[in-house]
Amino acid sequence: xxxxxxxxxxxxxxxxxxxxxxxxxxxxxxxxxxxxxxxxxxxxxxxxxxxxxxxxxxxxxxxxxxxxxxxxxxxxxxxxxxxxxxxxxxxxxxxxxxxxxxxxxxxxxxxxxxxxxxxxxxxxxxxxxxxxxxxxxxxxxxxxxxxxxxxxxxxxxxxxxxxxxxxxxxxx
Amino acid sequence: xxxxxxxxxxxxxxxxxxxxxxxxxxxxxxxxxxxxxxxxxxxxxxxxxxxxxxxxxxxxxxxxxxxxxxxxxxxxxxxxxxxxxxxxxxxxxxxxxxxxxxxxxxxxxxxxxxxxxxxxxxxxxxxxxxxxxxxxxxxxxxxxxxxxxxxxxxxxxxxxxxxxxxxxxxxxxxxxxxxxxxxxxxxxxxxxxxxxxxxxxxxxxxxxxxxxxxxxxxxxxxxxxxxxxxxxxxxxxxxxxxxxxxxxxxxxxxxxxxxxxxxxxxxxxxxxxxxxxxxxxxxxxxxxxxxxxxxxxxxxxxxxxxxxxxxxxxxxxxxxxxxxxxxxxxxxxxxxxxxxxxxxxxxxxxxxxxxxxxxxxxxxxxxxxxxxxxxxxxxxxxxxxxxxxxxxxxxxxxxxxxxxxxxxxxxxxxxxxxxxxxxxxxxxxxxxxxxxxxxxxxxxxxxxxxxxxxxxxxxxxxxxxxxxxxxxxxxxxxxxxxxxxxxxxxxxxxxxxxxxxxxxxxxxxxxxxxxxxxxxxxxxxxxxxxxxxxxxxxxxxxxxxxxxxxxxxxxxxxxxx
Numbered sequence: 001x002x003x004x005x006x007x008x009x010x011x012x013x014x015x016x017x018x019x020x021x022x023x024x025x026x027x028x029x030x031x032x033x034x035x036x037x038x039x040x041x042x043x044x045x046x047x048x049x050x051x052x053x054x055x056x057x058x059x060x061x062x063x064x065x066x067x068x069x070x071x072x073x074x075x076x077x078x079x080x081x082x083x084x085x086x087x088x089x090x091x092x093x094x095x096x097x098x099x100x101x102x103x104x105x106x107x108x109x110x111x112x113x114x115x116x117x118x119x120x121x122x123x124x125x126x127x128x129x130x131x132x133x134x135x136x137x138x139x140x141x142x143x144x145x146x147x148x149x150x151x152x153x154x155x156x157x158x159x160x161x162x163x164x165x166x167x168x169x170x171x172x
Numbered sequence: 173x174x175x176x177x178x179x180x181x182x183x184x185x186x187x188x189x190x191x192x193x194x195x196x197x198x199x200x201x202x203x204x205x206x207x208x209x210x211x212x213x214x215x216x217x218x219x220x221x222x223x224x225x226x227x228x229x230x231x232x233x234x235x236x237x238x239x240x241x242x243x244x245x246x247x248x249x250x251x252x253x254x255x256x257x258x259x260x261x262x263x264x265x266x267x268x269x270x271x272x273x274x275x276x277x278x279x280x281x282x283x284x285x286x287x288x289x290x291x292x293x294x295x296x297x298x299x300x301x302x303x304x305x306x307x308x309x310x311x312x313x314x315x316x317x318x319x320x321x322x323x324x325x326x327x328x329x330x331x332x333x334x335x336x337x338x339x340x341x342x343x344x345x346x347x348x349x350x351x352x353x354x355x356x357x358x359x360x361x362x363x364x365x366x367x368x369x370x371x372x373x374x375x376x377x378x379x380x381x382x383x384x385x386x387x388x389x390x391x392x393x394x395x396x397x398x399x400x401x402x403x404x405x406x407x408x409x410x411x412x413x414x415x416x417x418x419x420x421x422x423x424x425x426x427x428x429x430x431x432x433x434x435x436x437x438x439x440x441x442x443x444x445x446x447x448x449x450x451x452x453x454x455x456x457x458x459x460x461x462x463x464x465x466x467x468x469x470x471x472x473x474x475x476x477x478x479x480x481x482x483x484x485x486x487x488x489x490x491x492x493x494x495x496x497x498x499x500x501x502x503x504x505x506x507x508x509x510x511x512x513x514x515x516x517x518x519x520x521x522x523x524x525x526x527x528x529x530x531x532x533x534x535x536x537x538x539x540x541x542x543x544x545x546x547x548x549x550x551x552x553x554x555x556x557x558x559x560x561x562x563x564x565x566x567x568x569x570x571x572x573x574x575x576x577x578x579x580x581x582x583x584x585x586x587x588x589x590x591x592x593x594x595x596x597x598x599x600x601x602x603x604x605x606x607x608x609x610x611x612x613x614x615x616x617x618x619x620x621x622x623x624x625x626x627x628x629x630x631x632x633x634x635x636x637x638x639x640x641x642x643x644x645x646x647x648x649x650x651x652x653x654x655x656x657x658x659x660x661x662x663x664x665x666x667x668x669x670x671x672x673x674x675x676x677x678x679x680x681x682x683x684x685x686x687x688x689x690x691x692x693x694x695x696x697x698x699x700x701x702x703x704x705x706x707x708x709x710x711x712x713x714x715x716x717x718x719x720x721x722x723x724x725x726x727x728x729x730x731x732x733x
Contacts, residue, residue, distance in 0.1 A: 037522075039523055040519050042515060110543065
């Protein structure tokens, strides 16, 4: 119905760029490759765990499967904003056989981003460490979007500990 | 009481004056009669007691002498007839003695007489035997017997008779003494009676004289004082008459003043009547105005009530607005549900996109659909957000409007209430004013009636004033009359004094009486209007007259009383 009207989207699809899921943390837009996303769910009951890093929020029950969840905002050191927490979504990702939930403020859209749109050489100052950021996507009518590598955001040790916990939980 | 009445006053005094000499006379007469009776008694005593005693005693004396004498005579006579005759005589004397003795015995005696009579009686009893014996002997007519008789006569009879002789003598002496003393006593008594009667008469006379003099003096004094009092009274009456005349004069002037005052009052009353009429008119006008105010305020009150009702309706509609707000709120809630659905749809579209990506080349069409769904969800979300915003602002505005309305209505209600209270007060005041006006009206009407009454009263006062004027005239003439009467009274007093003192009054008094007023000038007594000068003149005339009269009477005439 509105296919012709949504020019950029349609062109994005036609141009066959890589697909990214865009989400927001505070005022900033972030995007992760769509293949890293297994599922997106709404707010769920999180059971907190003792003696874990601050960004490790707890466990959720997703259709009988126990999944560890991280607060990306805490992890990336972005200041916490109460008002934005309402519509929080959890992006479920499968990373080297580890299924993990990442809590974001809001999932905005799914977009195809051409390589031409991505700026790899980053001189832009950002609070987030350069290693997670793969680049910045530019849009004609949208703010800049930071491209994240979720696997890098959660480093190996962390992932191991996460896995351990997850396993422990699963065994229990 | 009656007796007391009889003896009180002049009548009593006169009665006493008559009664005292009568009583004295009665006493004197009684004493005299008593003395006469006593005298009579003592004379009777002398006649009936003493005389028979003396007679009997004398008879006895002569009898016993005669017995002896006849005895001796018979002895001495030789002739038997003579002798017999003499003896008979002796016997006769003897019986005569006894007769006298018996008679004497019956009479009243004193002790001495009794003693003497006892001696005589005894001696006679002693002598009787010898006497009879001598008589018997002498009857025999012989010498021997004669001698014996002589012996008896010499011895027995003589011895018996001798004490008798002495006794007779002493008895006579006693009786004579008694009569003598009795006469002496009677004489003394009659002397006493005489002197008593004389002294009583003199005393009575003196007493009557003194009492009469005293009573006459008292009477004269009494009448004099009465006359004086009458005189005083007449002078007082004269002065009273003068006062009456003066009062009448004052009354007349007062009446004229009163008349002018009444006239002034009448004029003032007319003015007052005008004022009261004005007041009545004003009060009526005021009443009408106030009635108008009352109805206006009542209408205002009604309007206020309507306004209050309207306010209430506004308040009710405000409540409806509030209800509307609730409805809008509900819409907001429903919008939230839509929001949730949109969110879920979005998530669903993302998940669909993820699945399409997994499907690779096969999922490309599905990805487009998912994209479309996501777009729709986003649009829905935007719309829902807009609706939510609109709802929120609507609610806010509605609430604001309702709140404003409420507060305004509340304020309005307050104002309306205040206005209502004010109107009520106005009504109340209007009613009070109305009542006041009515009272003023009724008071004015009453005043009008009162003025009418005052008018009639003033008419009455006018009449009364006229009557007073005529009455004062009458009083003046009455005063004159009184003056004349007091003069007449003075004359009567003079007459009375003449009667009391028994001689004509001195000429000075008469002059005084003749100087009596030429009567009060009747003409200048009472005139209603020109009252200023006459009374002074009148007063002087009356004053002089009464003064001279009073003085003359007081000083000369009554002083003598």
